[in-house]
Amino acid sequence: MADTAAARKSLESQLAELKTRQSRIVEDLAQPLDRDASEQAVEMEDDDSLRGQAALVAREIVSVTRALTRIEDGTYGQCVRCGAVIAPERLKARPEAALCIACARNEQ
């Protein structure tokens, strides 16, 4: 049985941090473009990288939320693919991990 109390705590703070990051990115993206053309090019590049970050943060929010759901379900710490117990060191490093190391390797 995984130590879900500690995992829940770190997942919840991770989620809060991700949501803060997400709203900051959304705000940045909502800024109107500068009228100066050269500035505009730079800002558009920034927007591209912001959109990339936004997608990444959104994905992380999904996996952290899923991990919290697995805690509720009592399936936390089990690989969602093969059902094997995920190594505690792995969960410590990545509390949101849904796959055991073997499945995660296969995924890549």
Ligand SMILES: [Zn+2]
């Ligand atoms: Zn697995």
